[in-house]
Amino acid sequence: MKLGEALLQALKARGAGEVFGIPGDFALPFFRCMEESAILPLFTFSHEPAVGFAADAAARVRGGLGVAAVTYGAGAFNLVNPIAQAYSEKTPLVVISGAPSRQERSSGLLLHHQAKALDSQMRVFQEITCDQAVLDDPRTAPALIARVLRSCAEYSRPVYLELPRDMVDVEVGPVPDLAPTPFNAEAMTACAAEILARLKAAKHPVLLPGVEVRRQGLESRVAELARRLGIPVATTFLGRGLMIDQDLPQLGTYLGLAGDEAVREAVEGSDLVLMLGIIVCDTNFGVSGHQLTPSQTVHAVDREVRVGHHTYANLPLPELVEALLSSATTRPAPTLQYARDLPAGLVEDEGPVTPLDIVRGINDLFRASGPMPVASDMGDCLFSALDLVDTDLVAPAYYASMGFGVPAGLGIQAATGRRSLVLVGDGAFQMTGWELGNARRQGLDPIVVLFNNRSWGMLNAFQPGGRFNDLEDWNYAQAADSLGGDGIRIRTRAELGAALRKAHDTRGRFQILDVQLQPGAVSPALQRFVGAVQRLSQPRLAAIC
Known part of the structure; x- marks a missing residue:
């Protein structure tokens, strides 16, 4: 070959x-x-x-x-x-x-x-x-x-x-099938036994699955582990959307002081947090009101498992999950004194649109017509996505690069055949939104909800007043036809609701919903996040001064 x-x-x-x-x-x-x-x-x-x-x-x-x-x-x-x-x-x-x-x-x-x-x-x-x-x-x-x-x-x-380029047509032998990288089976057995002993002794354990669970195809197995162990499950900012189809009661998304108070208390008040595939980064834990300590956690990521102060090297996550399942004792399911109250019921009047209105409109659409996979860019659109009904969600929640949303939406449909819904701000759209011009010839027709506040809104939320955060008001909806799609400029909640339904029912051409946001309006989640970051920064600033 x-x-x-x-x-x-x-x-x-x-x-x-x-x-x-x-x-x-x-x-x-x-x-x-x-x-x-x-x-x-x-x-x-x-x-x-x-x-x-x-x-x-x-x-x-x-x-x-x-x-x-x-x-x-x-x-x-x-x-x-x-x-x-x-x-x-x-x-x-x-x-x-x-x-x-x-x-x-x-x-x-x-x-x-x-x-x-x-x-x-x-x-x-x-x-x-x-x-x-x-x-x-x-x-x-x-x-x-x-x-x-x-x-x-x-x-x-x-x-x-x-x-x-001169190697493409050179004849070669077959590409071999390599055995998986070996690991120490005795260490795996000892690690699993130590974790299960810690879980048995814990009074309020919580399971936090991370992105490695999805990347390694482990969602069904980790869900079975949670059911067998009888422990509640929460996701992180980066892991939003994990295990949504596993018929598993979930607490919600943990975001420290910026998130839901009940979820924060469950995670930070736990005496053992089982973190599987979690990236410990600032967006997941940086606004935590309580620093998780080694004695409080088990952390498995990057083929390494830390159980308290013990470290087991070169133990792959899939085999660890199987080792835990093979020895876990079935316990009763947890009783969750918590119900997620997601925004819904868009009031379709002539009032101006806020990010929360967009969330309500999308949740109404998904509940009426079924959820769509969502690709979110960085910014307030991503914080808004935290309040969407459970669906597949991809977003750069840790690295936080702008420009991800539109190409990601195209990639989702190309890979799965499922039409995607894209959440993107006008700043990020200016970077990569024009890739929509490639959608028609490749049979792709995403719905793009554009949060247009004529600025880099999230940066403005952290440092308001700087003119360097301001953007020109480009008419993105008007540009849609020349790129092979349809566009509509939306100024009221009534226009938003009608546009979402029409976009959903229109196939074969991408749809741009250019939503003109009320000046200064941000999502409740971003408000909480900015407030938490500022509160946590004050003691540090005072110490420096």
Whole structure:
């Protein structure tokens, strides 16, 4: 088999469903290979950041590997920010970069798209991927592909493959199936026993599942563990949407002082928090009113398990969950004295629209017509999403890069066939919203709800009054037709409700709902978050002064 085809077959066998990319001269042979072989469908966009965001979202919502294919230098360096986000938020994403041929590398000439050195690109991606390889030798390429793709799946992080353009059609042997990386079975047994003993002694345990649970395909098994152990479940800001289809009573989303008080008390008042696949970051725990201590927690992430002050190295999460299930004693289900009260019932009058009105309108739509997968950008749109009815949600809740929403919505539909709803602010839309112009030719028709407050609203919430946060009022709805979609400018709650229903019923063209927000209006969740951050900052500022 030719190397390009062998690589594509290996990707497909390991869970990749499609490739997102932008061609360039060093990548043209591989793009021709993708088109002619039709092993995986190819979706092209206009700018590489969108390629990375779409591949990231596809991997998050479908499971398996996401794939981004670009050219050397000018293409790959444009991917650095999306891949950094995928690394931070643990998305298994494969970067395939075209590269100069062996003859070009030995010519002695500086090559176009080259930065400092020919391997500068590789060294940059070493910082934001967990494994890398250059496929420049047909004898070693199959084994390198197998190793790198195994790392991507096991560590749930991006990897990097560099494919010289003269290697695409070179004959190679089959890509081997590698056994999983071995681990110490005795250590796994001891770890599981210690965790179960801690759980048995705890009076108020809580389970916090994180993004690794979704990335490793463990939602049903972790839900079964929660049922068997009889402990309540809460999610974090980054894990919103986890286990929504598992028929499992959940407390809600933990966001410290910025979140629901009942959820905060349940988590921070717990004498044992079982954290599976949780990324301990500022957006998940930074506004906590109570610092979780080692004696209070069990934390399994990155193939490491910390039980109090004990650390077990190289224990994969899937095998840990199975070890816990094999020895767990069934207990009664917890009695939850808590019911989530989600906003609903949009008042369709001539009043101005607030973010909370958008949430009410979407919840009304989802309850009437069924939930849609949601892709949210960063900003107040993401804080608003915390109050949506349970549905699949992808968002950059930790790394917090703007520009994720629209490409992610396209990636969701490309990967799953399900129409997506995108939440995006006008600032983020100006970065990548124009990728909607690629939707029609690829059979994609997302609904885009644009929070238009003529500013970088979340930044303005933290530091109001700066003119540098102000944006021009572009007429996004008017631009929709030229991009192949439909747009409507919305100023009242009555217009919002009607537009949501019409957009849902209209298929074949993307829909932009350009919602003109009431000046200064922000979601209740963002208000709480900003207030909590400011309250926590005051003692630190006082100590400094």
